[in-house]
Amino acid sequence: MFLIGRYLYLTDRISKMPKVTFNRLRGQEAVSYYLTDEKTGEVKRRRFTNKHPQWDKVRQMAAVRRSLQEQLNKVLLLWRSNYNDSLIQAASSYMLKPNTDNRIDSALWESLKSGENKYKNDHPVIHNGMIMRSQFEANVADILERLGIEYKYDAVLQTGASEIVSPDFSLNFPEFNRSGFIEALGALDNLGYIGHNTEKFRKYLNAGIYPNRDLIFIPGDYNYRPDETTIIRMINVMLDSFARQYVIKKPA
Numbered sequence: 001m002f003l004i005g006r007y008l009y010l011t012d013r014i015s016k017m018p019k020v021t022f023n024r025l026r027g028q029e030a031v032s033y034y035l036t037d038e039k040t041g042e043v044k045r046r047r048f049t050n051k052h053p054q055w056d057k058v059r060q061m062a063a064v065r066r067s068l069q070e071q072l073n074k075v076l077l078l079w080r081s082n083y084n085d086s087l088i089q090a091a092s093s094y095m096l097k098p099n100t101d102n103r104i105d106s107a108l109w110e111s112l113k114s115g116e117n118k119y120k121n122d123h124p125v126i127h128n129g130m131i132m133r134s135q136f137e138a139n140v141a142d143i144l145e146r147l148g149i150e151y152k153y154d155a156v157l158q159t160g161a162s163e164i165v166s167p168d169f170s171l172n173f174p175e176f177n178r179s180g181f182i183e184a185l186g187a188l189d190n191l192g193y194i195g196h197n198t199e200k201f202r203k204y205l206n207a208g209i210y211p212n213r214d215l216i217f218i219p220g221d222y223n224y225r226p227d228e229t230t231i232i233r234m235i236n237v238m239l240d241s242f243a244r245q246y247v248i249k250k251p252a
Helices: 002-015 055-082 087-091 106-111 135-146 191-206 228-246
Strands: 019-025 028-036 043-048 094-096 125-127 130-132 150-153 169-173 178-185 215-219 247-249
Touching: 002 055, 002 087, 002 094, 002 228, 002 247, 019 055, 028 055, 043 055, 055 087, 106 169, 106 178, 125 135, 130 135, 135 150, 135 169, 135 178, 135 228, 178 191, 178 228, 215 228, 228 247
Parallel strands: 178 215
Antiparallel strands: 019 028, 028 043, 094 247, 125 130, 150 169, 169 178
């Protein structure tokens, strides 16, 4: 259901954009902008380079469309890897009804900034240029990237008038207008670590952020780390929860 929701969102976004593509003109980066004549139906192409006064605008538009198409290609690939039927056909029976009444929305996610948590990092690991706190977290980040899920790492989230938490990963699901969070708990055999995260858990609950809906805990300790398949299954619990709320059958 999650892939159906993302497919509906991406195809709708792309269909509402002008057709703009990157190419090259006389050795320079260029953008082709395709316009359809409303009277004749004829498609005309304009080409822009960095010398044109609207270059920044059309280049940004082309970058957005390319990003959306890359995300759509990833969704199609994931569907083909897991299902035998057609995603296009499956999605034709559904519609999106995004969140409008939960404050844990995409606007909240947009307000967060990666790396705001300044707590001491004793074991830094570099992942795609980002400093993380463990290889475990880097592995989770890699899985999120391959699933096409946008995240911010180690942001600071206000959970009460005077309380904050720093989720390991704050996730954005624009198709549902919802945010989600992941905690990669890699030292559950350490009593001090358990105490710190018990307090964190309390803050999440007080803020109405619930496990297996808005929040996924991925457990580990010195001897145990869940494998990739297990981590994906855990993440899928959140994805399925959101999809079942916001991807609905079309009226008969």
